[in-house]
Amino acid sequence: MRIFYSNDISGNIGRLDDEESRHVVKVLRMGIGDQIQVVDGAGNYYTAEITNPSHKGCEFRIIEKQEEVKKGFRLSIAIAPTKNMDRLEWFVEKATEIGVDAIVPIECKNSERKVLKTERLVKKAVSAMKQSQKASLPIINELTEIAEVLKAQFNGEKYIAHCYDMPKDNLKDIYKVGGNVLILIGPEGDFTPEEVEEAAKNGFKPVNLSSNRLRTETAGIVACCAINLINGC
Amino acid sequence: MRIFYSNDISGNIGRLDDEESRHVVKVLRMGIGDQIQVVDGAGNYYTAEITNPSHKGCEFRIIEKQEEVKKGFRLSIAIAPTKNMDRLEWFVEKATEIGVDAIVPIECKNSERKVLKTERLVKKAVSAMKQSQKASLPIINELTEIAEVLKAQFNGEKYIAHCYDMPKDNLKDIYKVGGNVLILIGPEGDFTPEEVEEAAKNGFKPVNLSSNRLRTETAGIVACCAINLINGC
Numbered sequence: 001m002r003i004f005y006s007n008d009i010s011g012n013i014g015r016l017d018d019e020e021s022r023h024v025v026k027v028l029r030m031g032i033g034d035q036i037q038v039v040d041g042a043g044n045y046y047t048a049e050i051t052n053p054s055h056k057g058c059e060f061r062i063i064e065k066q067e068e069v070k071k072g073f074r075l076s077i078a079i080a081p082t083k084n085m086d087r088l089e090w091f092v093e094k095a096t097e098i099g100v101d102a103i104v105p106i107e108c109k110n111s112e113r114k115v116l117k118t119e120r121l122v123k124k125a126v127s128a129m130k131q132s133q134k135a136s137l138p139i140i141n142e143l144t145e146i147a148e149v150l151k152a153q154f155n156g157e158k159y160i161a162h163c164y165d166m167p168k169d170n171l172k173d174i175y176k177v178g179g180n181v182l183i184l185i186g187p188e189g190d191f192t193p194e195e196v197e198e199a200a201k202n203g204f205k206p207v208n209l210s211s212n213r214l215r216t217e218t219a220g221i222v223a224c225c226a227i228n229l230i231n232g233c
Numbered sequence: 234m235r236i237f238y239s240n241d242i243s244g245n246i247g248r249l250d251d252e253e254s255r256h257v258v259k260v261l262r263m264g265i266g267d268q269i270q271v272v273d274g275a276g277n278y279y280t281a282e283i284t285n286p287s288h289k290g291c292e293f294r295i296i297e298k299q300e301e302v303k304k305g306f307r308l309s310i311a312i313a314p315t316k317n318m319d320r321l322e323w324f325v326e327k328a329t330e331i332g333v334d335a336i337v338p339i340e341c342k343n344s345e346r347k348v349l350k351t352e353r354l355v356k357k358a359v360s361a362m363k364q365s366q367k368a369s370l371p372i373i374n375e376l377t378e379i380a381e382v383l384k385a386q387f388n389g390e391k392y393i394a395h396c397y398d399m400p401k402d403n404l405k406d407i408y409k410v411g412g413n414v415l416i417l418i419g420p421e422g423d424f425t426p427e428e429v430e431e432a433a434k435n436g437f438k439p440v441n442l443s444s445n446r447l448r449t450e451t452a453g454i455v456a457c458c459a460i461n462l463i464n465g466c
Binding site for chain 2: 090094097098099131132133134170172210211212213214215218221222225226228229232233
């Protein structure tokens with residue numbers, strides 16, 4: 001079953017964007033009265049009926065709405081963008097499939113990428129959400145200075161995954177089922193000692209994700225897997 | 234520290250292949266007496282000294298050998314190759330980083346790819362092994378008929394991850410720390426009911442990897458993460 005995404009739903013009417021509309025109208029050749037399945041990225045599935053099959057903005061009327069089953073926790077990953085955009089896009093795709101609620105690209109001292117266009121990341125997330133038949137889209141923030149992320153309010157556990165040789169807990173031993181969690185993943189050159197110190201001052205606990213040496217994007221995925229696995233998701 | 238790979242070591246002398254030799258001799262401009270770090274893919278790290286800096290086959294003499302810390306379990310993943318080779322290559326790269334001992338590409342009834350060149354997969358694994366500073370290379374089998382994999386002897390637990398609605402255990406609840414394990418991951422169109430039945434007859438237990446609907450390569454990675462996480466690796 002093909003699912004369409006719309007972030008333009010109000011009451012019981014909605015509209016698909018250009019790309020989705022073209023697919024419905026030009027490729028699938030659907031018309032007035034035909035039914036489509038729509039998700040809104042905010043946790044809702046809809047069965048809808050096409051009311052205006054325009055390939056520039058296909059309009060629909062909602063027949064039925066169903067909420068996605070809610071998880072008991074929120075997982076946020078703050079991650080330094082990789083130099084190679086493919087690797088970051090891959091992370092976004094896989095994290096969306098496996099389960100993540102927010103992705104915060106962070107600018108660190110050792111970041112190899114200081115400029116980031118998030119549109120392609122959002123596209124990857126939309127595509128992964130539809131492909132895995134979910135109705136929730138992770139929030140993808142703009143590139144944010146690490147100092148800002150360290151100081152931001154967060155209602156839950158805060159961890160930093162760095163590679164320095166100092167006392168650290170294993171993520172799986174320290175994280176408790178059902179807890180909201182924010183995990184910081186550094187760039188290939190790691191966080192600086194100052195960033196690690198600043199994180200500690202702001203309540204971030206150092207964690208080990210694995211006994212293996214992982215690339216940034218792999219570390220992000222291992223963190224997603226661990227939190228979802230522990231929560232039985 | 235750059236690590237080189239050689240599968241041509243005998244006693245205390247060895248030789249790098251064309252590509253590695255070119256890198257040592259032409260790019261790094263190393264010569265007689267210079268030291269290099271080598272892994273053999275079989276769990277050994279070597280400190281070696283260059284004896285013949287040929288860019289076609291750089292020869293070295295081993296000064297010191299160190300064994301990789303052994304894990305207590307072996308993880309084998311039998312996986313249906315994806316239509317898009319990038320996705321399978323990505324799986325091999327990430328599985329090698331996270332930890333896998335053998336990858337068996339399987340030909341199933343619903344496989345989208347019935348021909349597979351494994352050279353590129355081995356290259357990805359070598360590159361990921363070096364990048365993550367490991368000394369063990371996963372064994373990558375040639376494409377094998379699922380019937381053959383189902384009937385093969387395996388000293389450990391055997392699981393099949395399918396999407397049919399029937400009683401299944403969660404991988405994390407059924408797998409016991411330290412056990413050798415073989416996990417079967419099906420193609421996008423899933424295993425056929427006959428394949429699932431045949432697997433059951435051969436002692437494969439059905440498992441759930443996740444409550445999410447995952448792509449083939451993502452399922453493979455989630456399985457790797459779960460087994461490594463449970464083993465504290």
